[in-house]
Amino acid sequence: MKPNKPTKCKVKSPVSIAVPYALKAEYITRRIDMRLTQTEAIAMRRVFDGLRADGATLANGNQINNAPDVTRWWLQRVYEEMYGDLPAAEVLPATFR
Numbered sequence: 001m002k003p004n005k006p007t008k009c010k011v012k013s014p015v016s017i018a019v020p021y022a023l024k025a026e027y028i029t030r031r032i033d034m035r036l037t038q039t040e041a042i043a044m045r046r047v048f049d050g051l052r053a054d055g056a057t058l059a060n061g062n063q064i065n066n067a068p069d070v071t072r073w074w075l076q077r078v079y080e081e082m083y084g085d086l087p088a089a090e091v092l093p094a095t096f097r
Helices: 038-054 067-083
Strands: none
Touching: 038 067
């Protein structure tokens, strides 16, 4: 996803959604491959543009530059809500370490 030239992007209020999650995960994958539907692509682009306009960054300090970065940013926020500052090593099942 190429960043657009600077636009007059008005950032709306954050969207709040409830995200159900299991208390324990036995299998953890570190890779996802997906093709978005039109509606998902529209939502992704709107979130991408909003994050860029808001100056959001990933946990490592990098800017949001593409759709995978949007997904990373979102998953990082979910992790923070679930575990706060707890390191991943303390959360991972023993089989993943």
